[in-house]
Amino acid sequence: MNNRIKELRAKEDLSQLGLAQLVGVRRETIVFLEKGRYNPSLRLAHDIARHFRLPIEQVFLFEDDAVPTQGM
């Protein structure tokens, strides 16, 4: 599973620590997520997607669905 966290974070000029504090995790967790070394829980994925005001499937991409889907 890939994700667009780094790209979306850069668009908002948001640091890893800033995002971590907003979604209630440690900065290390955001680092792991961005490097693809950890798949988040549904709760965390939801919180991150909600922060970026996007549906989960536009933030977290499965290998067979590499292009983000349009809206819900």
Next chain:
Amino acid sequence: MKRTVLMFVISALVLVSLALWALKGHIAGNAQEMIMGAIVLLVVGFAVYLGISRLRSHRGGETAEDELSKTVMRRASSLAYYISIYLWLFVMYVSDKTTLEAHSLVGAGIAAMAVVFVLCWLGVKLFGMKSE
């Protein structure tokens, strides 16, 4: 924060106990005791590292423990438990072939379990949990 303080207190108690044991002259200074001492220091070092990491997170305004750190601990624990079963089978096998006393073997087994846990934790941390 309470758990962090507890980690530091337990680490300090272990170190003080080790120092007292050494000062009382119970340590003969042979290789076996040196290895045991090194393992105790490794485990205490690991606990202190975790404590400092939690303290740093707390001071930086982050949560001290989140789903990743809990998952790493859970995964490392289950892996260490699985490996430890085979470790104790090995200890049982070795017990017939060595002159070591039973309490030395049990001590070595417990120390090896601690080392296995630290190694599992490092492995999970380094290689991540992509498959989960």
